[in-house]
Every structure is written in structure tokens, then in C-alpha cells.
Amino acid sequence: MADLSTRLAGFTLANPVIAASCEFTMTEEGIRQCVDAGASAVVAKSVNESPDAAKQLDIADYTLLDAGLNPVTWDATTGDETLFSQSGLAQSTVDDWLAMLESAQGYARTQGSMVIGSVTVAGAEGAANLARLMAEVVPAVEINVGAPHGREAAAVSQLTGADAVEHYVRTIRAATGVPLIVKLPGQSGDIIGMAEAAANHGADVVAMIGRLNGFVPNLQTWQPELRSWGAVGGPWMLPVSLYWVSKCRKALGDRFPLIGTNGARDGLDVARFLLSGANAVELATALLTRGPEAIRTTIHDLTSYLDQHGMPALGELIGASVRQAKTYGELAPVDPPHRPWEQFLR
Ligand SMILES: Cc1cc2nc3c(=O)[nH]c(=O)nc-3n(C[C@H](O)[C@H](O)[C@H](O)COP(=O)(O)O)c2cc1C
Numbered sequence: 001m002a003d004l005s006t007r008l009a010g011f012t013l014a015n016p017v018i019a020a021s022c023e024f025t026m027t028e029e030g031i032r033q034c035v036d037a038g039a040s041a042v043v044a045k046s047v048n049e050s051p052d053a054a055k056q057l058d059i060a061d062y063t064l065l066d067a068g069l070n071p072v073t074w075d076a077t078t079g080d081e082t083l084f085s086q087s088g089l090a091q092s093t094v095d096d097w098l099a100m101l102e103s104a105q106g107y108a109r110t111q112g113s114m115v116i117g118s119v120t121v122a123g124a125e126g127a128a129n130l131a132r133l134m135a136e137v138v139p140a141v142e143i144n145v146g147a148p149h150g151r152e153a154a155a156v157s158q159l160t161g162a163d164a165v166e167h168y169v170r171t172i173r174a175a176t177g178v179p180l181i182v183k184l185p186g187q188s189g190d191i192i193g194m195a196e197a198a199a200n201h202g203a204d205v206v207a208m209i210g211r212l213n214g215f216v217p218n219l220q221t222w223q224p225e226l227r228s229w230g231a232v233g234g235p236w237m238l239p240v241s242l243y244w245v246s247k248c249r250k251a252l253g254d255r256f257p258l259i260g261t262n263g264a265r266d267g268l269d270v271a272r273f274l275l276s277g278a279n280a281v282e283l284a285t286a287l288l289t290r291g292p293e294a295i296r297t298t299i300h301d302l303t304s305y306l307d308q309h310g311m312p313a314l315g316e317l318i319g320a321s322v323r324q325a326k327t328y329g330e331l332a333p334v335d336p337p338h339r340p341w342e343q344f345l346r
Pocket of ligand 1: 020021022023045046047083085086087088089118120144183209210211233234261262263264282283284285286
């Protein structure tokens with residue numbers, strides 16, 4: 001059976017499947033279930049220093065949409081739906097949250113997994129303070145600087161430029177020595193510049209890309225789904241996420257650790273992220289819609305994929321498609337030209 005281990009900054013993960021920060025990882029029970037399902041790491045639900053960000057969770061709602069943007073009930077999911085949602089941050093005192101992280105990490109360690117603390121930023125100083133406290137109880141911290149809800153709620157900041165990323169990463173890096181993962185938004189004109197700023201100013205790992213903002217009118221009621229705006233992601237987003245991972249793999253070189261997120265449904269999508277240059281992949285939607293079983297099957301299917309290709313380990317896969325990608329300028333003309341729509345021309 002293939003060895004799925006993968007190296008990220010100062011630590012080695014047993015496999016590349018990470019349970020992403022989301023409502024499922026908001027309790028010790030949820031984190032333990034992800035660990036039991038085989039997640040090599042679990043990113044706990046985010047917190048930040050603003051009480052309003054936690055309060056935001058009270059208005060949060062979640063709906064699944066099929067390819068025609070029709071709501072689908074949770075028990076009818078095929079795994080291909082879009083999850084359209086609001087969200088908020090964990091509602092806990094700092095002391096209670098740290099105690100939960102410590103206890104969950106104690107369990108994860110016994111199972112060869114780990115818990116990663118998470119801050120979805122408001123201010124840089126607040127994030128630095130929380131990262132410092134978390135670093136006392138968990139082995140790594142992830143900082144989300146790009147939550148889409150930052151466009152709707154003042155209690156969360158969405159950074160969209162390299163200078164702002166540099167400022168936040170420098171401030172947080174100065175506060176803690178543990179491996180630091182910086183999670184970037186999908187909504188910026190300069191995602192590569194942001195990744196470079198993170199990598200050059202103290203991030204050990206860059207995760208990308210965050211979900212996008214969306215708006216979905218219901219055709220029967222004319223009400224907007226979720227009564228408002230929300231965040232969207234799903235399989236349709238996967239090529240976009242792979243694009244940015246592959247471009248950042250080229251920009252940052254072969255050695256800088258990257259985590260892919262946004263759009264992975266299963267083990268084959270994880271393989272697609274790895275081929276695009278990710279060292280590991282974070283899954284949230286699959287976890288929220290199919291439970292920890294989604295993690296188990298993702299790891300199983302990735303193992304089968306590697307076995308079918310006679311690969312003893314992951315290493316060769318990581319970035320393999322990026323290394324073969326040509327620039328538009330390097331492409332030879334398609335001969336004969338491929339114009340399938342000409343069948344419709346009269
Ligand atoms: C309901 C929901 C809540 C989320 N909460 C957080 C969060 O608190 N912190 C964070 O960094 N990312 C959060 N995310 C983003 C996920 O961690 C993940 O990066 C994103 O959903 C893309 O991956 P996916 O396609 O597997 O869902 C959340 C996503 C969803 C759907």
C-alpha cells in the first residue's frame with residue numbers, strides 16, 4: 001500500500017487529508033471524529049478577538065444547491081453540490097477554547113494526528129495575541145486572512161493586497177515560533193503577490209484559496225437564499241483553486257509547502273490538488289455534508305489511485321502537472337485546428 005505521508009514545514013503528516021476549519025471542527029467531539037476518520041491534521045474552527053465575530057454565528061445558515069441552483073436537502077446530497085452559507089466564529093471564552101484545543105490535541109497526538117489552532121483575523125495584534133496563546137497548546141497555527149464574510153461583517157477582515165499580508169504575517173510571526181500557515185482569499189487581484197508576501201515574511205505554509213461571495217435568488221419565493229449574501233464554493237470552484245495552487249507552486253518554487261483548499265470532494269480531487277503542487281489538502285464541505293466518513297473514503301480513494309498507478313509514495317505526484325504545463329507562448333499550434341462548434345454554423 002502506498003505511503004501517503006507528506007511533509008509540511010517543520011512536521012510530517014501521515015497523509016495529505018486535513019479536516020479544514022469549519023463548524024464540524026468547533027467542538028472536541030467533532031475534532032476527535034475527524035481524527036478517528038484518519039485526518040492527518042484537524043484545523044479547529046476559527047476564533048478572533050472580536051465578540052461580534054462570534055455573535056455572527058447566530059445568524060449563520062447553510063443550504064446545499066444543485067447544479068441548477070435548486071436547494072437540495074442534506075440527506076439527498078450526491079457530493080457534487082455547492083454549499084452556500086454564512087458563518088461566524090466559535091462562541092467560547094479564550095480560556096475555554098484553549099482548554100478545548102489542548103484536550104483535543106492530547107487525543108490527536110495519541111492517534112498520530114494533530115490539531116491546528118485557527119484565527120480568522122480582525123486586527124493584526126489581536127490575531128498575534130491569539131496565535132501566541134494557541135501555540136502553547138497546539139503544534140501549529142493557521143491564520144485566515146481572507147474570509148469572504150469579511151465583505152459582509154466588520155468583525156472579520158479580508159485582506160486583498162500583499163502589503164496588508166506582510167503586515168499581518170510579520171506581526172503574528174513576531175508573536176510565535178510554531179509553524180504558521182497563512183490561508184489566502186480567492187478574491188484578490190494579487191493572489192501570487194500575497195503568497196509571496198506571506199512566504200517572505202514568516203509563513204511556513206500557505207493555504208489557498210478561500211471561498212467566494214455569492215447571491216442566489218430563489219425563483220419561487222423571489223427571496224434570496226439564506227435571506228442575504230453568503231459564501232460559496234464547490235466542485236465548480238476546483239479548477240480555479242487548482243489554478244492558483246499551480247501558479248503559486250511555480251512562483252514559490254518546488255520546496256515551499258502549500259495546502260490546497262476549496263472544491264475537493266474526494267480522493268481523486270485530492271490527487272488533482274497534489275498534481276497542481278499542493279503538499280496537502282483541507283476539506284470542509286465534504287465533512288459538513290457527508291460527515292467524517294468523507295475523510296475515510298477520501299484517504300481510501302487516494303490510496304487506491306496511487307496503487308493503481310504503481311506509486312509507492314506521494315512525492316512524485318506533487319506538482320507533476322505543473323512541471324509539464326506550458327505557457328501560452330510555448331504552445332505549438334493545434335493541427336488540425338479544433339473547432340467543434342462549426343457543426344452549428346450554416
Ligand atoms: C460553513 C463553513 C465555515 C467555515 N469556517 C471557517 C473558519 O472558521 N475558518 C477558516 O479559516 N475557514 C473556514 N471555512 C473555510 C474552509 O476551511 C475551507 O477552506 C473552504 O470551505 C474550502 O474548502 P471546501 O471546498 O472543502 O469546503 C469555512 C467553510 C464553511 C463552508
